[in-house]
Amino acid sequence: MSDGARILLGHGSGGRLYRDLVRDVFLAHFDNPVLARLDDAAALVAAGRIALTTDAHVVQPLVFAGGDIGRLAVAGTVNDLATAAARPLGLAAAFVIEEGFEMARLHEICASMAATAAEAPVAIVTGDTKVVQRGAADGLFITTTGVGEIVVDHEVAAAAAVAGDVLLLSGTLGDHALAVLAARGDFHFTLDVQSDCAPLWGLVEAALAAGGTTVHFLRDPTRGGLATVLAELAEETGLGIDVDEDALPVSAAVRSACSLLGYDPLALANEGKMVLAVAPEGAEAVLGALRGRTEGARAARIGTLVAQHPGRVALRTPYGTRRVVDMPVGELLPRIC
């Protein structure tokens, strides 16, 4: 491939250029026997119940500290499967590429997808590519669909959470959101924050192994942050939630950027974190299992599901006062006052 090669409309036409693209880029990076058959549909074998999820990824910029759209596309879908206690069996990836996109960047992003998939571990077993005219897409969009095999017999869902369950969070808040904003050049200061973007099946598998049926609920606090996950959990269960602000892990860099910009770490997106609701008798074991892994090194016990104040999340501030936590609304904006 020559330097400066770019995606042409013809790469999406299904003809020769398309075949070259599939062979030189996708097969080269995602190399696995199922994909190599180039059948229209991939055949997978599952033992029991399966989970299915899909997610469209449209991040700008495409590359940021700690990750890129490719890593995000794989990790996001693997993590959605993990919330259903599902071991990923295979991913499908659909690429919408803007005409003129540099081939070298596509290679980098596919290499990152492949590396993330290996980490998960999961194979990218089928896919599709469309090329749209310049201006019709912002560089590259990736939609990933995942199928997973549910490895537990008990229900892992909001409906399974009960009063008394302990809430665990697998690590620090806000790193992803701030890394992306910093990569956009929106801040006029340098910020030493890396996105936490990572596939979490290994972490969840360890938690399930340690906690078994005491693990009642799993959800990844992506867009809308921890605030959204907790508000939804309270609403879906009809229970109250008590959270301890002191217990929330937040890195020093994120904390100071937040106080400068007026952001609330609870509202910031994460791409490599998991919230778990665990019966009290399993909480210590699960916390230990989380902390035993790099992605969970800063895991913490952050709160409890309670019968009081149903449907509401109450945050206890370090000053002993309490306030309600709601879902954040709209765009993330710095304060101007």
Add this chain to the structure above:
Amino acid sequence: MTPPGSSSDAARVAGLAAALARVGQLERTYMEVCGTHTMAVSRYGLRDLLPPGMRLVSGPGCPVCVTAVGDLDVVVALSRLPGVTIATFGDLVRVPSSRSSLAVERAAGADVRVVYSPVDAVDLAAAEPDRQLVLVGIGFETTAPTVAGALLVARERGLPNFSVLSLHKTMPGALRALLDSGESRIDGFILPGHVSVVTGSDCFRFLASEYGVGGVVAGFTADDVLTALLMLARQERPAIEIGYRRAVTAAGNRVAQDVIARVFEPCDAVWRGLGAIPDSGLRLSAEFRAYAAEERFTVDPGAPEEPAGCRCGEVLRGVIDPPDCPLFGRRCTPEMPVGACMVSSEGSCAAHFRYRALDLSGGGRV
């Protein structure tokens, strides 16, 4: 300073609350002027720590909230002009104007950009020389110097397609108008920390000398706000004090004051809730008139209409608390805001709603 949220900070705050309880037995109403204070008070649940007689009301310090609906109409009308890009900051985009909002216009095809810093707007103008870029400047003495700085950069770079619609306001005049109205009882002010970094505390002396109302310039941590309240409660006679010495001086920042004085000149301004206040706004000075959007474009925004039932005006004057508005939390929420005070994160209604204290007595929603 101890790091906010640390155990030593929490201990200090508990100590301050106890000290307040000892001195603050009298009925007192203090006003926190600045939107960031409103956020901090709600976020840390500081109302829970005040002694029974002490009340804290929000003032006219949220830049988005005090922007008059008629001015928003002008911005909306500008956004509809062909070839015009609007750059602005904060939540202004979502604030309802008389018959629209920038968000609605953007969805309908207007080019509206949110910038983090005014200089970003200069870069946008340079990147798209075929479009007219209008930077909508809102905010007080804190943001005015940054907009002035952007204008200086645009002039230096010779960008003919850059202009500024200055809706900037200055704080002292608004506080004077508030006290003149005599409508609400104010026993003291928590004065704005960020504004005072620029202006210095001296510009607020008239509050004590002419109106007999004291004030303390405060920072934004729980410790800062309670320290300021304690200083106010302990004042034997009205005075203007600084409780935020790590950032604020009596004279302020001369460089920032100079750039404001060079680029802007005082003008009358209309404030939401307070009405027209003489010399409380900033427009571009004669030297920079050519960059004034109101000189460059002619628009007919129509007659301004306040959102029906919204009591932002009274909220901004500290006459009512947000929950006293019949629409609060019912028809008006951060998702579906009726008035500006529910849109901006610095707005009193939004802060009250978002960080409302937990009512442990009942389980119902607000």
